[in-house]
Amino acid sequence: MIPRTKVNYGLADLVRAALSFEGRSRGRADLIDSLRELTGCRHILLTASGRGALYAILKAVDRRRVLIPSYTCKAVDEAALLADRHVVHVATEPDGFNMDVAALEALVDSDSIIVATHQFGIPCDIGATMRIARERGALVVEDAAASLGTRVHGRLTGTIGDVGFFSFDSTKLVTVPLKGGFIATNDDALAERIAAVLANETVAPSAIWKVKTLALAAILVLIENGVLYRLFHWLFLQRRGLVTTDEPGLRPERTEFYRHELTNWQARIAIPQILRLDSIVATRRRLHRELRAGLAGVRCCLLPPPDTNDEWACIRFPIRVRGDKLGYYRQLIQRSVDCAFSFTFIADPLACEHARRLADSVLDLPYYEKLTDREVSKVIAAVQSIDSTGESS
Numbered sequence: 001m002i003p004r005t006k007v008n009y010g011l012a013d014l015v016r017a018a019l020s021f022e023g024r025s026r027g028r029a030d031l032i033d034s035l036r037e038l039t040g041c042r043h044i045l046l047t048a049s050g051r052g053a054l055y056a057i058l059k060a061v062d063r064r065r066v067l068i069p070s071y072t073c074k075a076v077d078e079a080a081l082l083a084d085r086h087v088v089h090v091a092t093e094p095d096g097f098n099m100d101v102a103a104l105e106a107l108v109d110s111d112s113i114i115v116a117t118h119q120f121g122i123p124c125d126i127g128a129t130m131r132i133a134r135e136r137g138a139l140v141v142e143d144a145a146a147s148l149g150t151r152v153h154g155r156l157t158g159t160i161g162d163v164g165f166f167s168f169d170s171t172k173l174v175t176v177p178l179k180g181g182f183i184a185t186n187d188d189a190l191a192e193r194i195a196a197v198l199a200n201e202t203v204a205p206s207a208i209w210k211v212k213t214l215a216l217a218a219i220l221v222l223i224e225n226g227v228l229y230r231l232f233h234w235l236f237l238q239r240r241g242l243v244t245t246d247e248p249g250l251r252p253e254r255t256e257f258y259r260h261e262l263t264n265w266q267a268r269i270a271i272p273q274i275l276r277l278d279s280i281v282a283t284r285r286r287l288h289r290e291l292r293a294g295l296a297g298v299r300c301c302l303l304p305p306p307d308t309n310d311e312w313a314c315i316r317f318p319i320r321v322r323g324d325k326l327g328y329y330r331q332l333i334q335r336s337v338d339c340a341f342s343f344t345f346i347a348d349p350l351a352c353e354h355a356r357r358l359a360d361s362v363l364d365l366p367y368y369e370k371l372t373d374r375e376v377s378k379v380i381a382a383v384q385s386i387d388s389t390g391e392s393s
Helices: 011-019 027-039 050-060 074-082 101-105 126-136 188-201 207-222 226-236 264-275 277-294 325-334 353-361 373-389
Strands: 043-047 065-069 086-090 112-117 139-143 163-167 181-185 317-321 362-365
Touching (some): 011 207, 027 181, 050 139, 050 188, 074 112, 264 277, 317 353, 353 362
Parallel strands (some): 065 086
Antiparallel strands (some): 043 181, 317 362
16 A cells, blocks of 8 residues: 655664764754755744744744634644634635635734745745735744745745744654754844743653654654555554544644754754755655646546646645545545545634635645655556546545
């Protein structure tokens, strides 16, 4: 079976991490240097996760209202609630995955923080968002958790707003056990306040946590094998009648992804990926083109938009299923292709009709750097087979 996702690191990386001594490594400092060079931002602050990064930003900003896309990860809402902010959901653009600028413009005031998300690595209209924010005196936080490497007219997403945050989660472009992230900004005063929040509210994780995290990461690497993945899928999903571990409702709790620091050993796993980011992005773009070309003309689902300017670094290949999404998913499983589920349960299902439709229809086809040519062909053949039989309707 083709897994729904694969991480970039391997067992050798995990062994090196296990043998490293936290106090004798420059991992964090070296990663910060690499990220400064990549982003061109003066201030880089490392975090345990993307959600932890957003939480620290919101705690450092003295504004109450947080404007969030209706179709996005619930962790964004949870971070805002933990930071004691008032969440306002903004409608999703009519034929896309990002925030609708017209809906946003009607809601922004000087007490607003706009979370400008580049969903799946597909950039939002950040130019119009910045114009509205400047006119109204709002602050723009770029959610680049899924768009590290994506550019807009040559500028890296996450560096265009007042501050941006990124994620190293196992589903992202750069992957670190089991999460990680960073904040980038050129605002000296804001960076100082965020650093104070992180200093006050985060601690170095324990040695036991390191052992547990490395063990879980090793499992992720081992189940990349198709046979082992099929067994894993049956044990943890099919046997329990599940297709995703996501659940409805919000659970705003300050987990380890908010309380911990990013460690030196995690940073050392991220650095080689940052240094070869151009290659990772090039592979993703090639796979995006191949999947779009191979699936052109299918009727059972809508494909993601094309990257006409060759500037995106997508982390998902989201298709919108026409008809029964779960039925379609089961047909893919029968053809040994697994899919991920993005935001099946959105935070406010009543906020936006289009966001509900997306939640009910989106599946993510296998799409990652380790995807082989044979696997690409198998994914395409599976979708075409379902299309020819009309089994998803």
